[in-house]
Amino acid sequence: MRNRIWEIILFIGPSLLLLLIFTVLPVITSLFLSITDFNAYSFLDWSKTNIVWIQNFIDVLHDDLFWKAVLNTFYAFILAYPLTIFFSLLFAFLLNREETYFKNFFRLLIYLPSVTSTIAIAVVWSWILNPKYGLLNWFLGFFGIPPQEWLSNTRWAMLAVVALVVWKAIGPNMLLFIAGLQGIPEELYESAEIDGANRWQQFWYITLPGLRPVLLFVSVMLGIGYLQLFEEPYMLTGGGPLNSTLSIVLYLYQKGFKAFEFGYASSVAFILFIMIFGLTYIQMKMRIYQD
Amino acid sequence: MRRKILLIIMILLIILSSFSFSQVKTIKIWAMGEEAKNLNIMAEKFTKETGIKVDVQALPWTAAFSKILTGVAGRQVPDLAMMGTTWMAPFAAMGAFEDLGNYIAKSKVVKQEKFFPGSWETVVYNNKAYGVPWYVDVRVLYYRIDMLKEVGYNKAPDTWDELYDAIKKLSQKYGVGKTGIGLSPTEPANFMPFVWQNGGDIIDKNKNILVKNPEFVEALEFYSKFFKENLVAKGGANVFVDFESGLLPMFFSGPWMVSMIKEQVPKITGKWMVSVMPKKKTRTSFVGGSNWIIFKDAKNKKEAWSFIEFMTRTENQLEWYKILRSLPAVKEVWENPELANDPMTRVFREQLEDAKSTPIVPEWDKIETALGRRVEEVCLGNRDVKEGVELLYKDLQKILRK
Numbered sequence: 007m008r009n010r011i012w013e014i015i016l017f018i019g020p021s022l023l024l025l026l027i028f029t030v031l032p033v034i035t036s037l038f039l040s041i042t043d044f045n046a047y048s049f050l051d052w053s054k055t056n057i058v059w060i061q062n063f064i065d066v067l068h069d070d071l072f073w074k075a076v077l078n079t080f081y082a083f084i085l086a087y088p089l090t091i092f093f094s095l096l097f098a099f100l101l102n103r104e105e106t107y108f109k110n111f112f113r114l115l116i117y118l119p120s121v122t123s124t125i126a127i128a129v130v131w132s133w134i135l136n137p138k139y140g141l142l143n144w145f146l147g148f149f150g151i152p153p154q155e156w157l158s159n160t161r162w163a164m165l166a167v168v169a170l171v172v173w174k175a176i177g178p179n180m181l182l183f184i185a186g187l188q189g190i191p192e193e194l195y196e197s198a199e200i201d202g203a204n205r206w207q208q209f210w211y212i213t214l215p216g217l218r219p220v221l222l223f224v225s226v227m228l229g230i231g232y233l234q235l236f237e238e239p240y241m242l243t244g245g246g247p248l249n250s251t252l253s254i255v256l257y258l259y260q261k262g263f264k265a266f267e268f269g270y271a272s273s274v275a276f277i278l279f280i281m282i283f284g285l286t287y288i289q290m291k292m293r294i295y296q297d
Numbered sequence: 298m299r300r301k302i303l304l305i306i307m308i309l310l311i312i313l314s315s316f317s318f319s320q321v322k323t324i325k326i327w328a329m330g331e332e333a334k335n336l337n338i339m340a341e342k343f344t345k346e347t348g349i350k351v352d353v354q355a356l357p358w359t360a361a362f363s364k365i366l367t368g369v370a371g372r373q374v375p376d377l378a379m380m381g382t383t384w385m386a387p388f389a390a391m392g393a394f395e396d397l398g399n400y401i402a403k404s405k406v407v408k409q410e411k412f413f414p415g416s417w418e419t420v421v422y423n424n425k426a427y428g429v430p431w432y433v434d435v436r437v438l439y440y441r442i443d444m445l446k447e448v449g450y451n452k453a454p455d456t457w458d459e460l461y462d463a464i465k466k467l468s469q470k471y472g473v474g475k476t477g478i479g480l481s482p483t484e485p486a487n488f489m490p491f492v493w494q495n496g497g498d499i500i501d502k503n504k505n506i507l508v509k510n511p512e513f514v515e516a517l518e519f520y521s522k523f524f525k526e527n528l529v530a531k532g533g534a535n536v537f538v539d540f541e542s543g544l545l546p547m548f549f550s551g552p553w554m555v556s557m558i559k560e561q562v563p564k565i566t567g568k569w570m571v572s573v574m575p576k577k578k579t580r581t582s583f584v585g586g587s588n589w590i591i592f593k594d595a596k597n598k599k600e601a602w603s604f605i606e607f608m609t610r611t612e613n614q615l616e617w618y619k620i621l622r623s624l625p626a627v628k629e630v631w632e633n634p635e636l637a638n639d640p641m642t643r644v645f646r647e648q649l650e651d652a653k654s655t656p657i658v659p660e661w662d663k664i665e666t667a668l669g670r671r672v673e674e675v676c677l678g679n680r681d682v683k684e685g686v687e688l689l690y691k692d693l694q695k696i697l698r699k
Binding site: 046047071138155160249260264 | 363366369370387390391392393483531532533534544659662663666670673674677678
């Protein structure tokens with residue numbers, strides 16, 4: 007038995023240690039920071055730091071930019087979430103059909119965006135969306151649609167960000183759905199067909215229930231990912247114009263690593279954690295995911 | 298056995314040689330941008346003269362602030378660094394820099410009266426000198442001679458009214474949205490000169506907030522008018538391409554642009570010029586630039602100081618001007634024919650007489666963010682000037698209370 011313990015420590019010890027140092031410790035530190043006014047001036051002289059208890063949280067909740075960021079983030083979430091699920095499910099169906107040619111080629115193509123770095127993608131997208139030289143405006147020009155300022159107009163900027171986010175997320179989620187679809191036994195469909203069920207009924211009573219675990223996994227991961235929206239607006243718009251693409255994490259970043267108000271930023275992080283936790287909890291409890 | 302002895306000898310040799318190397322002093326420098334790329338030319342000269350080696354590490358401008366900050370926090374700093382003028386106050390307030398008062402008092406080379414007053418102001422925090430000016434940067438108006446001629450301006454717009462009139466006429470001629478002036482809704486170095494030209498400011502020496510004064514309000518009204526009437530260049534590729542294509546016939550920028558435009562778009566050489574700022578009450582522009590500082594945790598302070606003295610000497614300031622065309626902070630250098638006879642450099646010299654820096658207060662970063670946000674809301678959003686100023690006032694109250 008003693009040997010077993012050493013074996014266990016040998017195998018999971020290193021990763022446990024890393025997890026402790028790089029995840030658990032920072033989380034605890036950040037939690038502590040959130041009740042202090044730790045900022046750039048306290049760096050050299052830690053005694054300048056004061057414990058302010060919940061003052062940071064009160065300030066955050068009275069901060070109109072924070073609420074703007076919350077609104078923006080949820081706006082992006084509400085748009086991107088169903089779109090991502092719809093498109094990944096659609097492509098999963100199409101690429102799971104026996105009749106589809108070049109399946110692997112298409113799978114590769116759709117997965118490609120998520121193996122490329124977001125930074126590189128965002129640079130390319132910002133050129134596609136460029137109002138004067140961009141491909142999109144050039145293309146729309148054929149239909150007589152006047153050029154739009156995709157990234158510097160408050161109406162379009164967030165939609166541009168959402169489009170990039172969805173486009174990037176389709177690939178991996180499609181793969182998950184394909185795996186889920188392949189896990190549904192073929193016999194169920196055969197017997198349903200014999201019983202006279204049509205395509206729609208098959209989808210509703212066999213496919214969807216069969217996909218439940220995958221659907222739950224995908225929506226939880228999407229929820230966590232989308233509430234942490236950061237790279238895309240950071241690269242594409244920097245939060246502008248007029249803070250219309252400022253997301254919670256981007257705001258946190260600006261407060262923490264631009265203004266160096268670490269205490270304040272930590273409080274924002276903590277509030278975000280509560281939001282994500284709440285959302286995930288609701289998703290887990292939702293009936294469509296339960297058997 | 299023989300092998301072991303050989304190994305021991307080798308190890309000893311390595312240790313010994315590293316000792317003998319450390320006999321030669323090496324100073325470490327952090328520098329940014331183009332300066333970092335070209336600093337080695339000066340460093341080699343310095344090494345030849347003094348025998349002190351120089352190790353220049355380049356930081357990108359965008360990451361420099363946080364790199365310096367983490368360096369200071371972790372006490373992992375080089376001996377000296379180039380410091381943007383607006384960054385002096387926050388780091389000085391943190392206690393990151395060495396007070397250079399004693400060094401300056403003893404020095405034969407570095408003396409306050411040698412520098413432009415506006416530039417010297419940027420090294421002083423709480424009545425102590427924490428740096429030595431290296432080069433200055435002052436914003437002027439870049440304009441296309443040929444395009445302005447087409448709408449009846451044989452020289453650069455001289456007043457606020459002329460500036461507005463010129464771009465309005467250009468936009469009528471080329472079509473609205475096809476051409477415009479280069480103004481940034483968020484960049485204070487772009488906006489603040491207009492406030493100063495109108496005799497106002499954002500805060501005064503005693504940190505009283507001045508944004509509700511008519512001078513500030515009027516400047517914001519004028520500034521936002523360009524945006525509201527679609528007279529600002531939008532959606533271009535980059536400054537150079539747009540300057541050439543005519544999308545951007547006028548913009549405000551610093552001296553580094555002169556050589557860059559010549560390099561990037563040589564086709565329009567001769568078709569563009571620089572000019573002092575258009576006048577309202579004054580022609581005040583923004584003066585920035587970079588200073589030399591020594592870190593408090595530096596290991597080789599004496600050697601670092603000798604490098605600063607080296608860079609301040611007239612002949613070296615001149616040589617640096619020849620390398621990068623950045624403007625010398627030492628006044629004497631400007632008498633050299635190389636500078637005095639250059640028509641563009643002369644414009645910068647004239648503008649330097651009437652230029653000021655944004656307030657040297659540690660809160661500047663936050664003030665800048667708030668200012669950028671409210672100016673943007675007025676320029677691009679639906680906020681009217683009065684409301685924007687009112688909100689900015691509240692923001693500043695919050696920031697300065699601490």
